[in-house]
Amino acid sequence: PSLPAPDVAAVAAVHRTALSHGAPGALTRIDEGPRSYHVATGEADTAAHTPMDTGRRFRVGSVSKTFTTVVLLQLVAEGKVDLDAPANRYLPEPLPDERITVRHLLSHRSGLYDYTNDMFHNTVPGFEAVRNKVFSYQELIDLSTAKPLNNAPGAAYSYSNTNFVALGAIIEHVTGTPVATHYRQRIFTPLRLRNTSYVHPRTTISGTYARGYLRQDDTTLPLVDSTEQTVSWAQSAGAVISNARDLNRFFSALLSGRLLPEEQLREMTTMVPVTADGKQSYGLGLRGRTLSCGTTVYGHTGTVQGYYTYAFTTSDGRRSMASLANTSNNGTVNTTLGATLDASFCGTDPA
Numbered sequence: 080p081s082l083p084a085p086d087v088a089a090v091a092a093v094h095r096t097a098l099s100h101g102a103p104g105a106l107t108r109i110d111e112g113p114r115s116y117h118v119a120t121g122e123a124d125t126a127a128h129t130p131m132d133t134g135r136r137f138r139v140g141s142v143s144k145t146f147t148t149v150v151l152l153q154l155v156a157e158g159k160v161d162l163d164a165p166a167n168r169y170l171p172e173p174l175p176d177e178r179i180t181v182r183h184l185l186s187h188r189s190g191l192y193d194y195t196n197d198m199f200h201n202t203v204p205g206f207e208a209v210r211n212k213v214f215s216y217q218e219l220i221d222l223s224t225a226k227p228l229n230n231a232p233g234a235a236y237s238y239s240n241t242n243f244v245a246l247g248a249i250i251e252h253v254t255g256t257p258v259a260t261h262y263r264q265r266i267f268t269p270l271r272l273r274n275t276s277y278v279h280p281r282t283t284i285s286g287t288y289a290r291g292y293l294r295q296d297d298t299t300l301p302l303v304d305s306t307e308q309t310v311s312w313a314q315s316a317g318a319v320i321s322n323a324r325d326l327n328r329f330f331s332a333l334l335s336g337r338l339l340p341e342e343q344l345r346e347m348t349t350m351v352p353v354t355a356d357g358k359q360s361y362g363l364g365l366r367g368r369t370l371s372c373g374t375t376v377y378g379h380t381g382t383v384q385g386y387y388t389y390a391f392t393t394s395d396g397r398r399s400m401a402s403l404a405n406t407s408n409n410g411t412v413n414t415t416l417g418a419t420l421d422a423s424f425c426g427t428d429p430a
């Protein structure tokens with residue numbers, strides 16, 4: 080069944096609300112076949128007063144987890160990794176529990192503690208302490224395993240960046256090749272994602288981009304420009320840079336079966352509810368959201384200092400949407416921005 084046309088006016092209204100809650104700017108791009116819809120609001124750079132535009136690049140945060148998942152599942156299809164094998168079979172140093180499988184890591188069911196809980200407990204000091212740091216995967220994993228597991232492996236969903244840092248370590252240990260090379264050769268180049276890159280540990284963003292602004296815990300203080308950072312605290316869990324067009328192409332290609340064999344795509348899109356109302360789910364490195372009109376979309380969200388991202392597509396990949404607000408540590412802006420999903424896929428103002 081065809082979807083109602085996107086409600087572009089509703090998208091613009093969502094942006095205005097996000098700005099009223101403190102976002103300097105917002106952008107949304109919707110792609111459906113040859114058609115694209117563009118909404119850009121506010122500023123990409125508050126010092127230069129540069130207007131936002133939908134072509135600008137930005138840090139996508141945990142949307143990176145879906146790119147990492149595609150690489151891992153291609154290795155599964157190539158027979159190099161077994162989803163249900165212990166992760167320790169593929170790691171240079173063992174995790175503390177042999178029962179943790181590769182699938183547990185991909186579905187946030189390993190129980191591994193998320194070290195960012197401590198790292199960013201105090202938002203700006205935590206960020207300033209790591210923004211120019213370079214971590215090894217093992218240093219990040221060690222931060223996690225210094226704490227007990229949240230749950231027995233497989234027993235519960237508990238989101239943790241550690242899972243996708245461990246998956247980056249698995250990809251590099253199994254293949255002897257950096258994740259950056261896999262992203263480029265397996266995804267960016269074949270899909271012609273010319274505005275998508277993985278440049279860790281470089282701190283700068285090339286080309287035309289939106290600057291990111293981190294809100295302080297004392298919200299009466301000014302926003303902190305958090306654009307330049309290594310994102311080494313996240314790497315394969317959050318360090319990809321992209322733009323709306325490329326994210327739409329990526330998720331559309333993924334859900335329309337152009338990146339993975341049918342078996343691996345089916346594993347990835349086997350969703351488990353993660354909210355009581357069942358409207359939010361998680362598969363393997365992939366979020367599902369059932370919207371007010373009953374349509375379920377697939378993609379990922381991202382939160383990295385200065386940048387909130389939503390990137391989702393329909394189950395057949397025919398319509399995709401990417402939205403950005405260039406602030407973070409502002410839950411109201413994040414929740415508000417999520418309403419671009421209803422406007423884009425249901426064609427109505429959110430109820």
Ligand SMILES: CC1(C)S[C@@H]2[C@H](NC(=O)CCCC[C@H](NC(=O)C[NH3+])C(=O)[O-])C(=O)N2[C@H]1C(=O)[O-]
Pocket residue numbers: 139140141142195199200201202203205238240293317380381382383384385386407408409
């Ligand atoms: C599950 C999430 C929300 S958190 C996870 C990952 N981002 C991070 O882990 C960064 C957390 C700190 C970010 C910082 N917040 C603080 O420092 C608060 N003290 C801010 O808002 O910029 C990502 O991206 N994921 C989001 C996702 O998947 O949507």
